[in-house]
Amino acid sequence: MADAKSDTTRAENQKPGWRTVLRSLGQAKTAYMLLFGFAAGLPYALVLGTLYAWLSDSGEIDLETMGVFSLIGLAYAFKFLWSPALDRVDIPGLRRLGKRKQWIVTAQMIIGVALVSLSFIAPSNETIALFSLLAGLAAFASATQDVVIDAWRVDVADEVATIDILSTVYQMGYRIAALVGGALALFMAERTDWPTVYLTMGGIMLLVGISGLWAPDTDASATLDADDHDLADPHGLRVTGQIVPRVRAWALAAVGVLWGWALVTVGIFMVRSLTSNPDARPDSVEFISNMGPLIVIATVVVPALIAAWLVRVQRGGQHVIPATFDGSEPTTQTGKTMSPYAATSSMDRAMDHLYRALVLPLTDLVGRLGWAIIIVIALVLTYRITDAIWGTFAYPFYLGELEYTKDEVAVASKFFGVGALILGLAVGGYMLTAIGRMLTLTLGAFLAAITNLLYADLAIGGVRVQAVSDTIGFTRLVSALGGDERLATLMMAIAGENIAVGIAGAAFVAYLSSIVSRGYSAVQYALLSSLTLLVGTLGRGALGQMIEERGYFDVFILTTLIGMFAVVLCIIEWVRQARSGRAQNAPPPDPEAAPAE
Template identity: 60%
Template sequence: MAEAAAETKKSKPGWRTLARSLKNPKSGYMALFGFASGLPFALFLGTLYAWLSEAEVELETMGVFSLIGLAYAFQFLWSPLIDKVSIPGFRKLGRRKQWIVPSQILLGVILIALSLSNPTNEAIGWFSLLAGIGALASATQDIAINAWRIDVADEEATLDILSTVYQMGYRLAALVGGALGLIIAARIGWPQTYLIMGGILLAIGIAGLFAPDSKAGENVDGTVTDELLLSLRKKGELKPSVRAKALGAVGLLWALAIGVVLTFMYMSLAYAPEDRPNPTDFTVNYGPWIIVATVVIPALIAGWLASQKAKGENVMTEDLPERAGNSYAVDHLYRALVMPLVEFVGRMGWSLVLILSLVLTYRICDAIWGTFAYPFYLGELEYTNDEVAFASKFFGVGAIIAGLALGGYLLTVIGRMATLTLGALIAALTNLLYADMAAGGANMQAASDFIGFSALINFMAPFGSEGLPRLTFTIMWENLAIGIAGAAYVAWLSSIVSKKYSAVQYALLSSLTLLVGTLGRGALGEMIEDQGYYDVFILTTLIGFVAVVLCVFEWIRVSRAGAKSGVVTPDRHDAAPEPAE
């Protein structure tokens, strides 16, 4: 009885659970890694343009730097390397740290090198090369950090809390590398600012040496990669000829996708400004086909392979001898490219349709709306740059961090799926707040006045106009909702991938979230032109309600899966149950 009471006390949700998780050293390292993940993104895709503008770099030349965004959009293309390849000389650091630490140190060196460079039109080639390598290193560390978070989660440093802490660090880095970076540069100059940022990343890279991790070549469950490869040649596994054909098809599709991206990058760097392809057009026109080639068709192939194995068709009737030569290489490539999809599709079955639908819709409102936020604030509502910076950068980032903290607390109290559903609902409803702003903002102003928020903002920002409180009020509630939804979404997305293939599976799923926002911006922009912002916000609210319905169905699926496996509260567990070997 005493033992049961102690267990009940230990597992009691709430602030104690949250505090215990935050005290775990893994949470501290997660915050550092989250900061290291968000800082380069802010410096390469935001602040860098301000530096180039001050250096009077031509707009056509600056367009080359938009290529940097491709590294983040298509990072899943090299995610199999993170799961499969060990870096010579860095294996002892650990399975994920052998990628994380070198990437962070390389980023620190690149930022310092940028601080010593001169971004003029004549010397922009070297500058852009450094920034491009930095973006690749940044996207690579993102893959490894996401996989590390999934791998090291345990009963104390839970996946939910680590996911929340990661986003807090990421958002804080966005503030430091964005708004704070601009303030620092205005006082000491851009080179000195990037020198400081480079030093910060070097320090994080050194600190990361002491973070926990599994050994290189070893899976988190204690098995090693060679044992996984050996299992491919056991009785009951798919025939090598079948695997080879599947690998050939998937490998060809991935090679074509990588070739298309590399060709585009070459054309953008080597061609004259007037002949360079447009990055946005490339993402819209080729992005869906890249996803089809690397995700959709391979998933269908993986589904067929999983069904063949389940039916006992095209499987080996006896063990094969140890692999050598070509068969050795084929097994390695199959393990890197095909097995992550076979495992995921085989484990999820038809539930994959629900999961992909939720991935595509859960954050679609945020992903699409972000592009039009500043035109709405500055153009439609006619706020000044200072007012928008105060409301969205300073107050807004604080509201997101507060939302993440609240989301982390809710994850410990009501569980992952309940928080996911609540986050989808309130994120959808906040679109109605913007609809009111588009209609004049009378309700937002009245609510802000009623609770005394307007007086607070007028005191904090005396430079602001009469309408600044209602803008800040609206952004505050939206960002609180984004924080709650973001905490739940990353925790859920992390929970449905296998720890054995976390780098590939998470990168593939997260890339879908990024792509759907890019694809929807063109249509939404046309709707804004034709019907105005008010109708757009009503539409995004309805899309958000679709995500709420899908969350309910996913909640039911997770509950049923937990009931079958004997798990009492599956939505609070650290990861989805691994399939039987």
């Protein structure tokens, strides 16, 4: 009887439609996911957007100095560089909060303190150093928070609060925060002052951090037991079938040197930019264009090749600990001969810890996906490239090319556009539940690509978009509210694109969350999501040049075609998953649930 009841409950949980969605929304995990999404989006909007408005209003900070603040965004682009520490290092005194929650709460409190501190400093040439330091601290803590929240989402997902629903809710919270930290912050500043705005926003972040103390998390006690069950080999790396320590040491050294070089390179660049005189400051766009690909090669491509080699030799039985030895007996107190592979020093145990933090996330991903890793990376690189590249040129297109006013753009993009985006996320979340992840991912890619044609039409007069707006009565509605047909045309195009981007965004985050392992979710998700951000940045220079030479119409046709390439990759990945027999809505694998073979 109990088994029958369990089967009935499981079947109800798997039914597509609004019943499943509503059941998921009633979970505490889902409510905290909305809160954490808001906490992730708020500092991003305040530090990389609204802060420039405050600096402009001060009248004492020149544009060149403001340009230095763009370096703060590097924390988000290269956040994967310190993600291994977030996956394996515990904060003293806070470990009992939970594996992920200890970092989430700490990061949110740091962000709140940094924003509150900014409210007591008037930006000027004398205070700009301290001002930039606090803004940089907030950005670093925000990027750190993003890494851990992404991992938390993967870790806590279950059959009710599914990864698809959690991914959608997260983005809804993020977009709401963008509206609060953008439009609402500007509204408040107009009626009060900037210190009041940042004091208020900092207070909100502190409240979120305090609320996070009660959020569900991975079982801290289970994590403690897993880490401490065998002091000789706490990571299970010195048993039969595992790579011998000597080979692991060489692999760790190679990956460590590459990641260390990337960290030092980015660090030196930021220090030079913030401390040198204005004439000697390096160009941030040039740095990302020139060094960005090298950093990706050093931290992703080469380590992935090393991981692939490790997987290959282990599966082939080469360079592995033979069955006659077992490193779990480090002493001879029982009369046994000590294994030559045992961890006999703190250096050995430190190497095991670093190997598990830095190399195993890569070997796990490559080992599970095999050659399909190429398809996955290609999909990650192309899926969001159309809107990632286009976003930089949106305002020049609206204000310069189409000659809309700032008020019109604010109404169409910030208010109406955000509403359309949230609607798209809601539709995407329902589609994930009703028709499945891969079909939603593929349709999202197609819609995100094809809606670029709406802007292509605007670039040559907007006749077709206006005709649709007139036909469905949207033009009359906008006119009744005080607008005109030109504003209705812009709002129609933005609505179409944002709904499509919302659907695609919900599907893409759910897809990324589904292919990472729970044990290594922080590193794996940070790597994949950072690739998406970096590629969009690298392509903007070429796109800007094309706009200058060919105009916006040709650019929108090109971005549509690029988006179609992503559609093809989605179909290939869909077929691959179907052939592998992977359940689309199954929770991500947990490599720590069973010992390695």
